[in-house]
Amino acid sequence: MIVVMKPGSNPKQVEHVVKLVNEMGLKEQVIVGTERTVVAVLGNDRFKDKQRLELADGVDKVVPILASYKMASSEVKNDRTTIPLGGTLGGTVGGVKIPVIAGPCSVESKQQILEIAHAVKEAGAVALRGGAFKPRTSPYAFQGLAEEGLKYLAEAREQTGLAIVTEVMSIDQIPAVVEYADVLQLGARNMQNYNLLAKIGQTRKPVLLKRGLSATLEEFLLAAEYILAGGNTQVMLCERGIRTFETDYVRNTLPLAIVPELHKRSHLPVVVDPSHGTGKSHLVPDMCRASIAAGADALILEVHGDPEHALTDGAQSLNLKQFSEVMKSIKRVAAAVDREV
Numbered sequence: 001m002i003v004v005m006k007p008g009s010n011p012k013q014v015e016h017v018v019k020l021v022n023e024m025g026l027k028e029q030v031i032v033g034t035e036r037t038v039v040a041v042l043g044n045d046r047f048k049d050k051q052r053l054e055l056a057d058g059v060d061k062v063v064p065i066l067a068s069y070k071m072a073s074s075e076v077k078n079d080r081t082t083i084p085l086g087g088t089l090g091g092t093v094g095g096v097k098i099p100v101i102a103g104p105c106s107v108e109s110k111q112q113i114l115e116i117a118h119a120v121k122e123a124g125a126v127a128l129r130g131g132a133f134k135p136r137t138s139p140y141a142f143q144g145l146a147e148e149g150l151k152y153l154a155e156a157r158e159q160t161g162l163a164i165v166t167e168v169m170s171i172d173q174i175p176a177v178v179e180y181a182d183v184l185q186l187g188a189r190n191m192q193n194y195n196l197l198a199k200i201g202q203t204r205k206p207v208l209l210k211r212g213l214s215a216t217l218e219e220f221l222l223a224a225e226y227i228l229a230g231g232n233t234q235v236m237l238c239e240r241g242i243r244t245f246e247t248d249y250v251r252n253t254l255p256l257a258i259v260p261e262l263h264k265r266s267h268l269p270v271v272v273d274p275s276h277g278t279g280k281s282h283l284v285p286d287m288c289r290a291s292i293a294a295g296a297d298a299l300i301l302e303v304h305g306d307p308e309h310a311l312t313d314g315a316q317s318l319n320l321k322q323f324s325e326v327m328k329s330i331k332r333v334a335a336a337v338d339r340e341v
């Protein structure tokens with residue numbers, strides 16, 4: 001449930017509410033909105049004493065959160081969450097401006113990532129993606145450069161100012177990824193790795209949470225809830241396509257209706273990944289435009305200097321020229337829906 005403070009309530013009153021919540025053996029999260037402050041009460045419903053909280057000074061009302069995902073729900077927070085990506089180019093996800101995160105599927109070499117970083121920055125990206133730890137279907141496939149890859153990404157940030165978005169696949173990789181990256185990517189295959197989600201919730205880095213291959217919207221939001229419940233409030237929801245019966249013309253099916261639906265149910269920003277969402281580079285530009293028309297708060301795109309020879313996901317990667325054309329064309333769609341790129 002949430003304790004809604006009266007407009008103009010003071011910090012002492014909020015502190016007192018927090019104290020009462022803690023006395024019940026429950027955790028709290030204070031959300032300071034533009035109009036009023038709300039204290040979310042987290043934990044087992046059995047211990048929640050609504051009446052005691054209603055009596056406290058400065059409290060307007062105590063209301064239950066009906067959704068199973070509590071902190072992720074728009075019931076807890078009216079205004080939308082905005083998340084700065086880091087780097088020095090000033091990209092923020094969730095505002096009027098739509099930042100584009102671009103880069104290769106995998107970091108393959110220092111030269112490769114630096115070349116792509118400069119090119120995507122030139123075209124207007126504000127963040128660089130690139131996996132150093134890769135979740136591969138086959139154990140014999142390229143698994144990523146690991147910490148060496150993270151160092152190359154950090155060097156790319158140094159040279160370009162781009163924020164770094166990279167995947168963390170396991171709990172033991174968290175310290176290294178936190179050290180080098182600006183945004184932790186939690187991959188589709190790990191969306192239901194609850195121990196990993198909880199540990200990432202203890203970090204204070206923004207998280208790009210990808211929807212699981214067969215996750216429902218509710219499961220997706222509950223995965224976000226694991227991170228939020230740990231106190232990390234900076235979660236971006238990333239739709240990257242789901243498994244359907246279709247295996248031929250697309251690799252995954254990109255269900256864009258989830259963008260407005262997530263916006264309705266949650267205050268968290270929504271990112272779309274048309275690269276994994278289609279698996280085919282010729283479909284990516286149209287799906288970028290469609291994502292923006294549907295309300296996406298950011299795009300994450302796979303871009304490679306030489307897609308034909310990419311070590312991973314070449315078929316869905318745009319080349320540098322295609323990326324720069326996409327950047328130009330999405331500006332017009334963004335303007336049509338009162339956004340900017």
Ligand code: PEP
Nearest residue numbers: 105187188189210240276
């Ligand atoms: C990726 O971004 O390269 C990736 C592995 O994504 P996903 O987890 O969505 O498959």
Ligand code: MN
Nearest residue numbers: 105302312313
């Ligand atoms: Mn990929």
